[in-house]
Amino acid sequence: MLQGKKIILGICGSIAAYKAAFLVRLLTKEGAAVRVVMTDAAKDFITPLTLSTLSKNPVLSTFFSNPQEGSWNNHIELGLWADLMLIAPASAHTLAKFSQGLCNDLLTAVYLSARCKVMLAPAMDLDMYSHPSTQANLQKLRDYGNLIIEAESGELASGLSGQGRMAEPENILQTVKTFFANDLPLKGKKVLLTAGPTQEAIDPVRYISNASSGKMGYALATELANNGAEVYLVSGPTNLKVTNKLITLAPVKSAQEMLDAAQVYFDTCDIAIFAAAVSDYAPVDIQKQKIKKNSNTLRLELHKTPDIAKTLSIKKKKNQFTVGFALETNDEEANAYKKIKGKNFDMIVLNSLNDKGAGFGYDTNKIKVFFAEKDDVKVFSLKSKQEVARDIIQLIKDNYHA
Incomplete structure (x- = not known):
């Protein structure tokens, strides 16, 4: 603060x-x-x-x-x-x-x-x-x-x-x-923020997930609260804690649970930030009992999980500002531009796994930021995720006009 x-x-x-x-x-x-x-x-x-x-x-x-x-x-x-x-x-x-x-x-x-x-x-x-x-x-x-x-x-x-x-x-x-x-720039603003990984169950003890720690999303939640915003943090499983009273935590596991929780908050939020690392696929059939290791191979049939950011952003109102994240390994900028248009974002944050110290698990990140309404590209050096969060929130404050 x-x-x-x-x-x-x-x-x-x-x-x-x-x-x-x-x-x-x-x-x-x-x-x-x-x-x-x-x-x-x-x-x-x-x-x-x-x-x-x-x-x-x-x-x-x-x-x-x-x-x-x-x-x-x-x-x-x-x-x-x-x-x-x-x-x-x-x-x-x-x-x-x-x-x-x-x-x-x-x-x-x-x-x-x-x-x-x-x-x-x-x-x-x-x-x-x-x-x-x-x-x-x-x-x-x-x-x-x-x-x-x-x-x-x-x-x-x-x-x-x-x-x-x-x-x-x-x-x-x-x-x-x-x-x-009393003079915080985002005081009174409601922000929906998704963070962390999702877990898609295979059986009662196994799941499909990714290596997201949730650190970037939680750093954003802290910085938003420090600017006076009321933050609704819909988070997949992490080891991180929330202490700021302006942050309301909604813990979820699967992509469908994350979508259901996000929909509760989306219509009334001023800003929505989709920072979660959502699993793209989930098993078609979730086994009720633990799968035994009885054969040398195991085949899983997977289906697409709901696209949370796209589902919500395409129905956003004129006074809402949406921000997406793109973690890429190739054709980074082209994929970021594709997402900003396809998911109706106002702004997208790109980080590449090709950049040392960026991506899952690190305490640091390196980002580029693109906008839907202008050609300007903001490029930042490698910084701590808390510093990166400040840069992102400053860009939101600079470009969000309700």
Whole structure:
């Protein structure tokens, strides 16, 4: 959900500064780019080295990074760079400076220069937090448009117990995610997504299938949810898990089961992505008992399974956008163009088993993307499947116009 978001994390002098390490880790794991600005007092509680290691960016605390060379940390550029400025922990001293517009260090200068929203997570002892001057400063900061993440109650460093603890990093993360969720590009959109292999039974213990792991489809589901979409994931058997609440999983096995489940969601979806590796053939007769190895050969009569993508795409409405996948071993581009026309897709993603690191089982993929309404071809290098998913979803956002 925070993929590509740029966050300045301001850290003030407080025992709660040690929690900033956990917060940086949580933010970066969500895909955010984090730049840390510390006050001098904060360095007494946590080292810049720890935070630079976790954020993978230099930690800033002074205006001049190299006075001899005249290089400096431009607070204006920092203020313009960020999508969000988060102060955690925010000490009583810094809250007072923010509320009065005082500017005597890099953090206050960045605060006064920031055009993005500012969140403040106060941390101090209970009497300091409840003092009328602190509460007046917090109210003034609210009036300025800042968002206050209220301090939590519990045991404090002084040994007393009450309100003043900085909100736990997990709670701060959720507040940040909620903030960005209100401006997600696919919020309110419903997406049907098929993923994984199908299994066509031969007898009670054997089946016809393929080597699809489902990783590409599940990466797409995650990226769609991170963009605010409600995802209906119709998935064949995989070892993958779904944790995002915006993803509804419909587990299936056979191609017919996948079609039946997809039909339930298709009429009401805005976008349909057919990423599943559907078995093209299934046994005509499924044996009720396990087939014994009584002869040297075994003949199976197979029939075509339903073409899920074609069945659904040919009846799509004008406001629906459909995306297909083509995994090819020869005549790749010709086959992709044939599918985009024959299955009424708006867009098709091609990957070739001839490309090293692409296809089933890998954590990476290499794709080309073609469109029905234009000759433009997008070619991408080998990337992780999560990165590939971001590229695909960005192309959908660029080309889908309901």
